[in-house]
Amino acid sequence: MIEICDIRFRWDSEAPVVLNIPSFQILAGELVFLEGPSGSGKTTLLNLLSGMVLPEQGSVSVNGEIITRLTDGARDRFRADHIGVMFQMFNLIPYLSPLANVTLPCSFSSRRSTMAAKNGGSLASEASRLLTRMQLDDVATINSPAYQLSIGQQQRVAAARSLIGSPELIIVDEPTSALDNEACQMFIKLLFEEVKKAEMTLIFISHDTRLAEYFDRRISLVDINQIA
């Protein structure tokens, strides 16, 4: 699913090298827990995998496509079609309703739009299905802007958004920081159900090592990243 080969990355030509990964793979359908100290480059890796930034050298391939060789436009489209991303906080466009936030990726990708419509009958019904799955039945019908939701609710809406249209790869960056232990377990359970059902690959970035046991594989970025 993911194959990283000899990459080196820095944010700026004068900045220090953040990532130097000789080799790293993730198999299709794997549920990966990625940990590492703060500032070690986890979010940077997410930027690389989603094709937002390019490495100085080396190649990244996702889902059989060498994204480091694609043009900027093709990479943006690739991300739209194949990758669902969820952030640590502030995941939603404040002026869109929760439902519109969930369906947002579908306006940038015909592939995910068709998939979503196929899965749920229509875009809107698939979006409310996912919201219901995230135990947000009441939120699905809200027509007011998303900023009125609680942080925990916002994160679940964001999870639904990353899942809509079944992209092959889901990357979530510290999604559980605002959730208590119980809610966190529930969230992971639901996320796994959806991910497994659609045979997606999941990269779960987190500091919370207690969660690691639920995953297929636990990776520490410090182990694969060789910076002096």
Add this chain to the structure above:
Amino acid sequence: MKYMNVGSIIHLSILSLLNRRLAVLLSICAIAVSVSLIFTVEKLRQDAKRSFADTISDTDLIVGARSGSVQLLLYSVFRIGNATNNISWRSYRSISDRDDVLWSIPISLGDSHRGFRVMGTTRDYFEYYRFGRGKMLELDGGKPFDDVFDAVLGAEVAADLGYKLDQRMIIAHGIGKGGFTKHDDKPFRVAGILKRTGTPVDRTVHISLAGITAIHVDWKAGAPIPGMSISADAVRKMDLTPRSITAFLLGLKSRLGAFKALREINNFSKEPLLAVLPGVALQELWDLMSTAETALRAISIVVVFGGLLGMLTMLLTNLNERRREMAILRAVGARPHHVAGLFVTEAILITIAGIVGGLCLFYAGLFLFQPVIEDIYGLFISVTAPTVNDLMILLYLLAGSVVAGLIPAVMAYRQSLSDGIIVRN
């Protein structure tokens, strides 16, 4: 294969604008006010010019004492300002008797009635004076003056003072509203009232030249001669041929002869005279006003610029707050130019709303104030659709809004590239 279409960008920008209603509304208002201002300035400019040009028609030459041609035009036709000198009746007679002259209208100014100017003339005025595109003066009621003490009122004089036919009125010496010596021993009678013309004629009281002479027989050097008072009836029996007049209008038998007549009148040996072609004098007047026009235009451009600047400030202020929004859009597959497009679209939408608001404001104001302006300034403002010139102004404004939108757009574009997917706090 561009999936994100223009429609969804517009949809996103509308929702985003609605989310910031107050700031957006203020920006729209700023632009609306500037649009209505620039339209008002253009309208007044065009209509003032048209109104001036429509005041006199079919007159070939205006003749007065030697002074500036604009000054002559202003006092003889527009009743603005005063003549420095009069011209003698004999000079007038000898020029109006020329073979190439078809008609002549003598004008004698210097008195007023409750703020309206009094003009002495002959009945030829009602026959030959033309305004607009060759329109004749028409009476709303009554007849042209017949008796020495008959007056014919312009429409506005009658309307303003509420005068009816046969009403008596007193002419004051000098020009202005009251406080002057009055010719109260010789009251006039309203003999006729003219129809509205939309020109200074509406604001003029017309009496015969004999009438002018009559009220001044017992006057000398602008004041009544002490101990001498001649009654109105006695005056009627006197010879009331004026000794001088202020100016006169000439209609020639052939337009082509105007230049020859002009040259000869300007070289008139017995008295220094000035003849001008109305069109040329008007042009000189435009030239004089062009500085003011340019200044007015510059001001409206600055105001429009201010409107755009207000919008730009608003867009830039929340650029930082919106970084996360841009990152989210990028994460779900938006291209950097979609992000940029969002800002440009917002700027265009605000400007379009501002233009629509400005047009509403302008036309509402036009309907509301048109009668007032006509009443107070005698300037008839026509309610017309925007001209090509106006549309060009709007087009420039839209182009300006695109430029204003491009500034935050380029910044957001750059930011979204350097931020990566996730904005760090």
